[in-house]
Amino acid sequence: xxxxxxxxxxxxxxxxxxxxxxxxxxxxxxxxxxxxxxxxxxxxxxxxxxxxxxxxxxxxxxxxxxxxxxxxxxxxxxxxxxxxxxxxxxxxxxxxxxxxxxxxxxxxxxx
Amino acid sequence: xxxxxxxxxxxxxxxxxxxxxxxxxxxxxxxxxxxxxxxxxxxxxxxxxxxxxxxxxxxxxxxxxxxxxxxxxxxxxxxxxxxxxxxxxxxxxxxxxxxxxxxxxxxxxxxxxxxxxxxxxxxxxxxxxxxxxxxxxxxxxxxxxxxxxxxxxxxxxxxxxxxxxxxxxxxxxxxxxxxxxxxxxxxxxxxxxxxxxxxxxxxxxxxxxxxxxxxxxxxxxxxxxxxxxxxxxxxxxxxxxxxxxxxxxxxxxxxxxxx
Numbered sequence: 537x538x539x540x541x542x543x544x545x546x547x548x549x550x551x552x553x554x555x556x557x558x559x560x561x562x563x564x565x566x567x568x569x570x571x572x573x574x575x576x577x578x579x580x581x582x583x584x585x586x587x588x589x590x591x592x593x594x595x596x597x598x599x600x601x602x603x604x605x606x607x608x609x610x611x612x613x614x615x616x617x618x619x620x621x622x623x624x625x626x627x628x629x630x631x632x633x634x635x636x637x638x639x640x641x642x643x644x645x646x647x
Numbered sequence: 648x649x650x651x652x653x654x655x656x657x658x659x660x661x662x663x664x665x666x667x668x669x670x671x672x673x674x675x676x677x678x679x680x681x682x683x684x685x686x687x688x689x690x691x692x693x694x695x696x697x698x699x700x701x702x703x704x705x706x707x708x709x710x711x712x713x714x715x716x717x718x719x720x721x722x723x724x725x726x727x728x729x730x731x732x733x734x735x736x737x738x739x740x741x742x743x744x745x746x747x748x749x750x751x752x753x754x755x756x757x758x759x760x761x762x763x764x765x766x767x768x769x770x771x772x773x774x775x776x777x778x779x780x781x782x783x784x785x786x787x788x789x790x791x792x793x794x795x796x797x798x799x800x801x802x803x804x805x806x807x808x809x810x811x812x813x814x815x816x817x818x819x820x821x822x823x824x825x826x827x828x829x830x831x832x833x834x835x836x837x838x839x840x841x842x843x844x845x846x847x848x849x850x851x852x853x854x855x856x857x858x859x860x861x862x863x864x865x866x867x868x869x870x871x872x873x874x875x876x877x878x879x880x881x882x883x884x885x886x887x888x889x890x891x892x893x894x895x896x897x898x899x900x901x902x903x904x905x906x
Contacts, residue, residue: 558724559689559720559721559724560684560689562684562687562689563684563687565687613690615679615690615693615718616718616719617693617716617717617718617719618716618717618718618719618721618722618726619722620716620728622728622750623714623716623728623730623750626728626730626748627712627714627730630730630732630746630748631701631710634701634710634732634734634744634746635701635703637744637761638701638703638705638708638734638743638744639703639704639705641743641744641761641762641763642763642765643703643705643706643708643736643743644764644765645706645736645738
């Protein structure tokens with residue numbers, strides 16, 4: 537039982553870490569919760585069995601880093617748009633081309 | 648009898664051609680598009696809707712331009728730089744030229760419609776890129792209905808409807824040409840609702856949008872649009888449900904309004 541929680545805790549903690557560094561940091565919350573609960577379960581079992589609790593430290597360390605990153609990203613998220621140089625260029629080209637096309641088109645202003 | 652026919656014709660023409668009372672040159676609406684990821688909304692892109700004046704040698708037209716740009720953090724994963732434009736009659740919002748120039752994560756497509764309303768024909772041009780980066784064109788002539796518009800001009804046309812005269816449950820259909828196929832879009836008026844937005848708390852008209860015979864938009868009342876219940880009818884909030892999830896479109900700023 538303890539092994540199962542250790543494996544689950546480590547997998548979810550690593551997954552949380554990976555997600556936290558990507559733009560999908562919002563998704564890291566679910567594995568963080570699972571890793572945290574696994575850590576609690578390991579602590580509870582270890583205390584009952586009076587065995588080592590070393591693994592919990594590693595899981596919690598990963599959880600704290602992932603949580604820190606997720607919170608940082610959520611608070612300081614500037615939502616800045618990327619480079620639009622190419623798009624602006626396409627816009628200008630299209631406008632120039634459109635004017636030429638519209639000059640040749642039959643436009644009925646009453647429609 | 649003559650007068651009767653004349654009266655019917657006038658009424659029909661009034662019904663068919665709605666005068667533009669809502670959209671001005673130089674209007675700029677900025678939105679944030681977010682996508683729902685396992686219950687959490689993530690901001691993905693910025694959507695801009697702008698209008699401007701375009702003068703040709705023969706006439707003055709209105710350019711309706713919509714752009715979608717992904718935020719910097721998403722660019723490495725899925726870069727979107729979409730451009731949709733429609734050149735319309737500023738008085739009636741009848742489109743003459745439509746262009747769709749999209750670049751989505753390496754996928755490129757260009758569509759152009761040249762309208763001929765007299766003969767009810769659209770000359771369409773489709774341009775795509777193959778895997779080697781070479782472009783190829785496909786020309787087609789599509790027969791359309793008298794009221795067929797493109798997606799951009801329809802969006803602006805909806806804003807120009809007399810929604811204040813509608814009663815909850817009223818529905819109107821619009822024919823939209825998309826990817827050379829005519830599709831019917833249904834707009835149903837649900838009622839009034841006051842919502843809080845970045846440009847203040849606004850009383851809005853709540854509309855449900857659905858596409859007939861297509862599964863792009865899921866659910867019957869899941870795709871909603873809120874237009875301010877004033878003379879400008881600004882689209883302030885939209886909720887959409889597509890096969891790969893659901894998302895939202897929220898207004899950030901609105902400038903250059905007509906009223």
